[in-house]
Amino acid sequence: MNIEPVEKLFTMFNVTADLLKDELSCTYLEALAETGENLFHGKVMQEEISEWTRKRLEKLYGDVSLSGRSKEEIRKGFQLAILKGMQENVQAHHQMTPDSVGLFMGYLITKFINKQAFRLLDPAVGTGNLLSTVLNQQGDKAIDSTGIEIDDVLIRLAYVNANLLEHEVELFNQDALEPLFIDPVDAVVCDLPVGYYPNDLRASEFEVKAESGHTYAHHLFIEQSTRHVKEGGYMFFVIPNGLFESEQAGSLRSLIQNHLNIQGIIQLPKTMFKNEQAAKSILILQKKAEGLMPPKQALLVDLPKLSDGPAMSRILGKIDEWFAENKK
Template identity: 30%
Template sequence: MSTEYIQAAYDKVNQANLIMMQALDFSYTEAWHENLQNIANGVLQVIDGQPNPEIAQKIQALYDQVDWDKFSERERLQVLQLIFLEAERQDQLQANHQMTPAGIAMLLTYFASRLLQTRGQSKETPLKVFDPTVGTGNLLLMVQRGLEEGGYQVASVGYDNDDLLLAIADQSFKFLDRQAKFYYGDVLQNLLLEPVDLVVADLPVGYYPLDEQAKTFKANTMDQGTPHAYAHYLMIEQSLKYMQEGAWGIFLVPTQILQEDYSAQLVQAIAQTGYFQAFLNLPEGLFRQAKARKSVLMVQKQGGGAKQAENVLIGDIPDLKDQENMEKFIDSFSKWSQDVL
């Protein structure tokens, strides 16, 4: 299908969002959730007479102009991604609520696939994948798609404390006919979660406000002088608690995280039950500002034959459009993953 059809579908959904937004006094993101739910379920929901018949007719007319049955899953996903980029623009969403870009999600999918393959992960039993801060679900969705295309039977679980973003993730998976379980709540509390084979997360950056709970973590930095503990530190430690022996955690973190005054606290917390295996800086060109740059942190749970890499992989990922250097990087990563495992 040509890009014109994808753009046309985006335009119709965007119009429906703008109409819903104005009629119900919603944010763009709220309107998008309402329309996505309607599209995924195949029926326009009316509650207490809202939207009114005139508005409902206009929105339904827009729905009827898109034949989703003619769209592949990848094309549907592209429309979802375009709409959420518009939501970021319309609602000026804070950085912690923004979608993980598709290019970065694809790169993390490659890392996950390569590490699982080298580890000898079985394709005969369900592969448990966990995103502790799932948001709208784009990262988890792309990782799950990539792994399932590689022959894995993926059982995904996502947590988030933002009910609207979580609802969008749930409906996005439904729209694409993918299965996952989503839970609303504080992921830093005790979880009813079986040990997982893989963790992927685009970690939110900021303070965790519940000081008493933070004190139960080794990565708590309050005794070092911070007003509260760093949420992203705690989430890495929490993820390790729920990983199988030998399982991998792949996290997007601020590039400057290892230069922070309290980074030793994080490294020590990882070392309690895991191994700090790799830290790779994403290309600068992917970020509008240098301070917004992110890196890929890879940790591995102790046990199950895992060992500390003799050479922790630290470096820069080349420009994703630089085919020659990307091929060299992938070859280097492949060799390193074989050595570490």
């Protein structure tokens, strides 16, 4: 990808967000959502700003047109601005899925789902970066997407992101572990939020509930996704490597045994993470259905550095062989 358009787009998002941040006395991320709205509507929407700022914004928007830019260039430029905003106001749940992981998740979805039209859910959509990375790789497929996010600012950024990229995404601003009023989906993609879920009363309604104390939110997200995916549907989760080693892992294993088939576990390169304890993998699950057989053996892969072309080619060849054996 040509880096220059991405840098130009980032600079435009960054400078205009800084202008609006000062004028509106809001955070950088809130201002970024405002500037994204302006770009989508093709005009400055904020009535309370000074005439000087209005004219400056109009010039900056006019200098960098989105038409003619690829969806990936727009996504990357917007993502860089979001990352800058997150560094200024770091919160534990404000973490963005690395691009390389999103690209690989998108590749896996194209391999596993051989449909021209399907429904996709991200129950922890955040700013929409993972979902949009996956959607950008699906070509001309008709994908009906849904995202759930409890954080007001993050879901606003996801909304702006979807508009700028012209993706049809239905977004719900709510706790994803409360009841969801959505149609069943063909696939789930999610970078699981890791930690404890504070609502013990709600957690008690799940099979994976802890015997005492708080239940792991990432376990609950897996069960909630299982409830909302169709029989035979797939789920692609970014998981902590120690998912099946915790004191609550027994109930999670029971959930999987009762309702799901493990299709694969792909360990992400440890070089992507600050330390080995933070390392993650991609877990691929399929909801059981009548007449549906589990794979002869699960797809187990250790990914090399994604920049190592020859090693990645060998791994992709291994994945192709697994599909030839297990997905005839």
